[in-house]
Amino acid sequence: MKKLLSSRPALWFLFLFYLSPSPCHGPLRHRGLQGVMTAAGTGVVSLGAGVSLVRDRGGNAATR
Template sequence: MKSLLSSRPVLWFLFLFNLVVAVIAPFVVDGTQGVVTAVGMGAVALGARIGLLRDDARRSPARRAA
């Protein structure tokens, strides 16, 4: 399961989908529930983005030095 969740296509899906939901949630769901949904989905999107950045750093360390 870990290899599936850390694959690039899954991380991109998690990042983009959760980011879109985090932006739209406060407008679709009223009140506190919309805000909490946005914060939760934003946290998942942030975690997926960090995973993508770590994967990029592991793949090409020479690219960062250039």
């Protein structure tokens, strides 16, 4: 499972899929603290995938 989730297509999917709803999903769908936490959670997933994409960009170039 780790190999699948760390593949570049999966990271791009997580980054783009969770980046798009993070600023507006929480406040529009849920009110109050639940909306803030939903937006923060999707933002954290998106940022984590984005950081992994940037971090692995230079290291895996020779092995592809």
